[in-house]
Amino acid sequence: MKDFKKGILLTLLLSCIVLFLFYRPLLKDPNNVYFSPSGDGLKSYIVSIYHLDHDTSLFRNNAMNYPYGEMAFFTDCQPMITNPVKLLSDIGIDLRPYIVGIINILMLLSIVLAAVFIFLIFLELNVSWWFAAFAAIGIAMVSPQIGRLGGHFSLSHLMWLPMLIWLLMRFDKKKSYLISVAIGLVTFLAAGMHMYFFALFGFLFLFYWVNCIYTKQMNIRDYRWIVHLLIQIILPLILVQIIVGHNDTITDRTTHPWGLTTYRANPASVLLPLGKPYAPFLMKIEKFNTFDWEAFAYIGLVALIGFITGIFQMIQRVRQKQSWWRVSNNRLITVFFWASVASLLLSFSIPFNLGLMFLLDYLGPIQQLRALARFSWLFYYLINLLVFYGIFCLLKRGNLYKILAVLALAFLLYDGYLNVRTYAPRMNNRVPELEDQANISAENEWVNLINKDDYQAILPLPYFHIGSENVWLEPKCDILRQSFIVTLKTGLPSMGVMLSRTSLSQTYKSLSLVSEPVSSFQVINDLQNEKPLLLMVDNCNDLSNPEKNLVRHSSLIWKGPKFAFYQLPVAMLDTISMRGTLAFENEMKIIHDGNADTTRILYYNGFEDNQNADVFYGSGAFSAEIKNWNRIVEQKIKNAQPGDSCEVLFWVKGYETDLMARSIIEFVQKTDDQTVDYKYDQFQHYYSSLKDGWMRIKIPFVAKSTDDLVMVTLRNADLKNFSLVVDEVIIRKRP
Structure with a gap:
C-alpha cells in the first residue's frame, strides 16, 4: 500500500509537471482558449455551446443542417459531456458559460488519467512504483491521441483504452459483477464519446473472453460468463443504440463512407520515427512523405527496439519448437498483445487491401469506421506496456540492465517531449469575436444591427456541405469560421x-x-416558417453563378470588412426557381424542335433510338450496367474555334442512390490523336442541376482545334447491381 501511494503521487506529480510545462498558457484562461481556431475543432466548440444554449432535446443538435438538424452523436457536440452540463442547468447549477473551459480541462485531464491507469496496469504486473510512474507518464505523452487535442476532441481522451485494460486485469483476478458493471459503464461512456473506442474495445473483449473460455477460467456451460458478457459489452451497446434509434429517424445515411483505403496506417508510420530529429534521413525517402496524417501512430524508439528484439526472440522460439506466441510471462499481456496485433492489421486495411473489398458488404455498421488507421492505437499501448514490462523484468540481472532501463525511460520521456511539443503550441488560440460577449468590438458591430427574430436561419455563401460522403462542398474563404461565430452570436441555425x-x-x-x-x-x-433567410456572404468574391443569383434577388442589410448580410424572402426562392425552370424549358424546347443554333449547340443526343422506361425527355435513354465502363460520348466537334469555351452536359438518373455521386467520369479531348485535355473525376465535382431524381453533369473544356474529338466514359465499380441511365447529352459553347 505504501508503494501504491508513492507511485500514484509520483504519477500525479509527473503529470502535473507535464501540464505545467507544456500547457500552462492554456490553463491560465481555459474558457477563452480554443485548441483549434477552425475546422473540426472549432466546430466541436460551436455545436457544444449551441447545444447547451438553444437545443431543447438532449440528443438533437440544430446548429447546422437547417431545417433538419442532426442527431447529436453525428455533430461532435460530445453529448457525454454537454448533456450532464445541460441537465445540471435545469436544476439551477448553470455551468453552461464555462463549457469551453470544461471541454478543454477534461481533455488535458485525460492525459493525467491515462498515466494513472497505465501506472495501475504496471502495478498489476508487480512493476516497481518508481519505474511504473515514469513509464506511465512517458507512454501517455507519446500517445498518438495527443495529436487529436487539436481537432478531433471526442477521440482525444487518452484514458479509455488503459482504463479498460486495467479493469479487465482486475476482473481476471476476481470475476466480480461489480467490476463487470464498472467495465460496462466505461464501455457505454467511451462508446458515447466515439464508436471507435467501442470498436477498439471489441478486440480486447474478443481475445479476452475467447482465452477465458479456452483456458477454462469459466466453463462454457456456466451461465455466469454470459451474464458478465451481457453487462460488459452487450447492454452498453444496446443502450447506445436505443439512444441513437430513439433520436434518429434517418434511414438514408451512406453505408460506404469514403476513406477506408485512404485513412489507413502503414508499418512505417507506426514503427519508424518519421519526422523525428534523431532520424532525419528517413524523410528523404519519398514514400515516407506521402502518408495521410491519420496514418501516424509512432510507438516510440524504445518500443521499436523492443519490437525488433521480440521478433528475433519469436523466431528463436520457433526454431526451438517452443510456444512462439508467448510474448510475455504474463498471460493477460500476451492475450491483449495479440488482440492489438489483430487491431493493427486492420489499421493497415488488411484484409481489404488484399483483394477482399467485397467483405465490406457483409460488415454492416462496421463500414462506418472508415479511418482504419485509428485501430493502431491499441497496438501502441500494448507494445509499450509489453516492452517496458520486459525491461523492468531485466533489472534483476545486474547494474548494466539498470542503466539500460534508466536510458529507456529517459528516451521514452524524450519521445514524449517531442510529441507534446509538436502539438501544444498550436493549441493556444483565441477567438476575439467570441470573447467579446458585450459585442462592442468593430468585428461584432453587426450584432446590434441585426434582429435575429426577423429571420429563421443563416444561409452562408459560399455554401459548404460536408458529411454526406457523396458530395463534398468544401468551405471557401473564411466562411466556415465566420458563419460559426454568427450562429453563436444570433442563435440562428445555419443551413451550412x-x-x-x-x-x-x-x-x-x-x-x-x-x-x-x-x-x-x-x-x-421543409422550412419551419415564412420568415426570410439571412444570407451571410463572404467578401472574398468566390461565389458560384447560382450563389450570385441568390444574392441578386436579396436585399443588402449590412456590409462589413469580412462579410455582408442580405435578406432573402422565402417567396423569392419560388421566383428564382420558376425563372430558372422557364429558361431551361425554353432552351430545351428549341433543341427538341430542331431549331437550335448549330454554331452554339455543337452536338445533341436524346437517345431516341434506345427505347427506355426511364427517360428524362422523350422515349429513349442510354442504359447499361454502371459497374462497367460505358462510353456515352465519342464525337468530333464541328463549328468550334480554337479557344472557345465549351461544355459537355448530360442527365444521369438516380443521384440519391448512395455512392452515385462518387461515380467516375473519364473525359478525353484529342486533337490529331494527341490528348490535349484529360479529366478523371467524380460526378460530385461536375453536377450543376437536380430534377426529379436526375442529376445534370456539366464538364467544361476549351476547344483546341476545329476538329477536336471528345470522349466521355462513365463507371462506378462500387455499385454492383445498378443501371446507369443517361439522357439528353449536349455539347455546346458556354453561354
Whole structure:
C-alpha cells in the first residue's frame, strides 16, 4: 500500500509537471482558449455551446443542417459531456458559460488519467512504483491521441483504452459483477464519446473472453460468463443504440463512407520515427512523405527496439519448437498483445487491401469506421506496456540492465517531449469575436444591427456541405469560421453543413439551393416558417453563378470588412426557381424542335433510338450496367474555334442512390490523336442541376482545334447491381 501511494503521487506529480510545462498558457484562461481556431475543432466548440444554449432535446443538435438538424452523436457536440452540463442547468447549477473551459480541462485531464491507469496496469504486473510512474507518464505523452487535442476532441481522451485494460486485469483476478458493471459503464461512456473506442474495445473483449473460455477460467456451460458478457459489452451497446434509434429517424445515411483505403496506417508510420530529429534521413525517402496524417501512430524508439528484439526472440522460439506466441510471462499481456496485433492489421486495411473489398458488404455498421488507421492505437499501448514490462523484468540481472532501463525511460520521456511539443503550441488560440460577449468590438458591430427574430436561419455563401460522403462542398474563404461565430452570436441555425453521415435526401434538398435551378426547391416545403433567410456572404468574391443569383434577388442589410448580410424572402426562392425552370424549358424546347443554333449547340443526343422506361425527355435513354465502363460520348466537334469555351452536359438518373455521386467520369479531348485535355473525376465535382431524381453533369473544356474529338466514359465499380441511365447529352459553347 505504501508503494501504491508513492507511485500514484509520483504519477500525479509527473503529470502535473507535464501540464505545467507544456500547457500552462492554456490553463491560465481555459474558457477563452480554443485548441483549434477552425475546422473540426472549432466546430466541436460551436455545436457544444449551441447545444447547451438553444437545443431543447438532449440528443438533437440544430446548429447546422437547417431545417433538419442532426442527431447529436453525428455533430461532435460530445453529448457525454454537454448533456450532464445541460441537465445540471435545469436544476439551477448553470455551468453552461464555462463549457469551453470544461471541454478543454477534461481533455488535458485525460492525459493525467491515462498515466494513472497505465501506472495501475504496471502495478498489476508487480512493476516497481518508481519505474511504473515514469513509464506511465512517458507512454501517455507519446500517445498518438495527443495529436487529436487539436481537432478531433471526442477521440482525444487518452484514458479509455488503459482504463479498460486495467479493469479487465482486475476482473481476471476476481470475476466480480461489480467490476463487470464498472467495465460496462466505461464501455457505454467511451462508446458515447466515439464508436471507435467501442470498436477498439471489441478486440480486447474478443481475445479476452475467447482465452477465458479456452483456458477454462469459466466453463462454457456456466451461465455466469454470459451474464458478465451481457453487462460488459452487450447492454452498453444496446443502450447506445436505443439512444441513437430513439433520436434518429434517418434511414438514408451512406453505408460506404469514403476513406477506408485512404485513412489507413502503414508499418512505417507506426514503427519508424518519421519526422523525428534523431532520424532525419528517413524523410528523404519519398514514400515516407506521402502518408495521410491519420496514418501516424509512432510507438516510440524504445518500443521499436523492443519490437525488433521480440521478433528475433519469436523466431528463436520457433526454431526451438517452443510456444512462439508467448510474448510475455504474463498471460493477460500476451492475450491483449495479440488482440492489438489483430487491431493493427486492420489499421493497415488488411484484409481489404488484399483483394477482399467485397467483405465490406457483409460488415454492416462496421463500414462506418472508415479511418482504419485509428485501430493502431491499441497496438501502441500494448507494445509499450509489453516492452517496458520486459525491461523492468531485466533489472534483476545486474547494474548494466539498470542503466539500460534508466536510458529507456529517459528516451521514452524524450519521445514524449517531442510529441507534446509538436502539438501544444498550436493549441493556444483565441477567438476575439467570441470573447467579446458585450459585442462592442468593430468585428461584432453587426450584432446590434441585426434582429435575429426577423429571420429563421443563416444561409452562408459560399455554401459548404460536408458529411454526406457523396458530395463534398468544401468551405471557401473564411466562411466556415465566420458563419460559426454568427450562429453563436444570433442563435440562428445555419443551413451550412459540416457534420457526419448526413441524410442523402436532406443533402440534395439543401444543395439544390446553390445549383442551377430547373425545378422548384424542395427544401422550401421543409422550412419551419415564412420568415426570410439571412444570407451571410463572404467578401472574398468566390461565389458560384447560382450563389450570385441568390444574392441578386436579396436585399443588402449590412456590409462589413469580412462579410455582408442580405435578406432573402422565402417567396423569392419560388421566383428564382420558376425563372430558372422557364429558361431551361425554353432552351430545351428549341433543341427538341430542331431549331437550335448549330454554331452554339455543337452536338445533341436524346437517345431516341434506345427505347427506355426511364427517360428524362422523350422515349429513349442510354442504359447499361454502371459497374462497367460505358462510353456515352465519342464525337468530333464541328463549328468550334480554337479557344472557345465549351461544355459537355448530360442527365444521369438516380443521384440519391448512395455512392452515385462518387461515380467516375473519364473525359478525353484529342486533337490529331494527341490528348490535349484529360479529366478523371467524380460526378460530385461536375453536377450543376437536380430534377426529379436526375442529376445534370456539366464538364467544361476549351476547344483546341476545329476538329477536336471528345470522349466521355462513365463507371462506378462500387455499385454492383445498378443501371446507369443517361439522357439528353449536349455539347455546346458556354453561354
